[in-house]
Amino acid sequence: MRSLRDFAAGVGFFLQGLGWVARNGRWWLFGLIPALIAFAVYVVALVLLGTNASDLAEFLTPFADSWSWRGTFRTLIGVALVLGGLALAVLTFTALTLAIGEPFYEKLSAAVDVLPDVEEQPWWRTVPRSIRDSLVTLGWVLVFTVPLFFLGFVPVIGQTVVPVIGAAVSGFFLTVELTMLALERRGRSRRERFALLRANKGLALGFGVVVFLLFLVPFVAVLAMPAAVAGAALLVRDRLA
Template identity: 30%
Template sequence: MSSSPINGASYVLTGLRWLPKSGLRGFVAIPLLINTLLFGAGLWWSTGQFERLDRTVAGWLPDWLSWLHWLLWPLFVLTALVVVFYTFSVVANVIAAPFNGLLAERVEKMANPAGATPPTAELTWKELLLSPLTELNKLLYFIGWAIPLLVLSFVPVINVAAPVLWALFSAWMLALEYSDYPLGNRGLSFRDQRRLLRKHWPRTLSFGGMTLLLTLIPVLNFLAMPAAVIGATLMWVREMPERGDGSRRP
């Protein structure tokens, strides 16, 4: 595969093609079921909340300001969609984290059979117990960046750039989220992962951008999580020279 610095998007598509591979189906099926159930619940819940919000906003405004209802509604919908998207994505990843870690380990073994076994492979059950805590740590980092962006979305003039900033933010967060599984298996801390991915930022953002696109396409959004885990693992094995111990791949 080409070593272009912006080929991260191609690894997400490769992840889709790897989903039916023998040896991966069991690790893919459980996260896929979790993702399907959560997104279904999220769609049902958010539809009811949108209708309730519409009635509330309409009730607040006097008749002579009713035109504001149609002006503010797109902003409310955009904000609500962002909140719902991140909430249910975070919940899905927290629940599926143990399975995603095992999926990343299996993909690395298939992609590099002669390579060294990840140092955490013998601590599988410990990793299973601690992975939700790792996800919560990432959540705090995400919130720390999301709040300022949300505030900027309501600032006149500056909010014109909000969609672009949200897209870049989402691409970075998704790349960081799914790269954590292979990099975590190699012993990199969350801080070290951020440093590594910043060094490879064109590839990182193209990977995250394609993952974001998948999450926005009906049906394919259910496959986005396992495909991104597989893609991030292949990207780590094939493209990034650094290992968890600071050495370089041969």
């Protein structure tokens, strides 16, 4: 019962973040800049992947040259590559956007989560740390999502259980990424941040899953990014500080 309440509270913090940027339109526009840049990068990458998927599938499956059904098999491989690229884009969109826009989102997060006597660090010091932490988080994401990707081809389970687990895993790590700014401002190390969110799984999942589902819709991910950063700052301030 408590987990369900925490899950609902997590969703509520995203809605609070949405309300905050709606009331502060200048910050919402400010936060759109890095999200638009990251979105453009992913659009180009996914278009290139889609247009070259069949050639890539043929390159990856030379063993199928003699098969009578190689065309169907390589089509399935091409579709899997595109779907895998789309899933990876969703999972890494936040990390790339935060890396590109760290100075932007640090200011947005600080505007939401005002802390007295906290000295703002220069961007040239925070950006490398942010990239390093995001790469570590991405490594953990891949540990979970690569097996789930292949399990997705298992009949029934792949279409029911796997998507739910995938959304939960992706949602948790999105919360890890989005709360990084506010928790770093409080001097929390990467290990401490993980431990804190693991101890509040329901809250982390509620917030992250709703963000993940929104990020599945291409341009909505851009529009929702400032709200996600604001909501994460509110979540840390009110529940994790």
